[in-house]
Amino acid sequence: MPQTAGVAGKFFDALGESGVNVLAIAQGRNQRNISAVVSAADSDRALQALHAAFLTIVPIAVAVIGAGEIAEAFLSSIGMQAKELAEVVGSDIRIIAVCDPVDRSGCSWQLGF
Known part of the structure; x- marks a missing residue:
């Protein structure tokens, strides 16, 4: 964090935007970690929000x-399920082609992946 501005802000923005209330915070002496205490009920949402923000x-x-x-x-x-897959699994599924090989008339390609 000492070399990158905004990391702590991004951390707490992600939690705040997902509606997670932070009960306590701490930063390590060497400024390489942030710890936050959240309620057990918010823990899954907090983890998903932080993964989405940083991974x-x-x-x-x-x-x-x-x-x-x-x-x-x-x-x-x-x-x-595309939105949930992006948030929970961290994947962005893109349909790049749909083709019907039976009559070969229904092919559609979307390039630019």
Whole structure:
């Protein structure tokens, strides 16, 4: 933290934005750690907020071959859970291709991953 401005602010902003109340704080003498005490009820939310603030989101590219009911259900499931997957798992799922190999007329590509 001594070499990077704003780390403590980012830490407490993440907790505050997620609605976590900090009961106590401490900073190590060497300024290399921050400790915060939160209620047990807020602990999962606090951990998720801090992971989201400091850990890198991993992009995942998905190509779907087939445009039937299974592909439709899969894409719908990803769409409904994308935000939660980003927040909880730290992944950014991007659909880069959907192709129906049966008639070869329904291919759609999205490049720029």
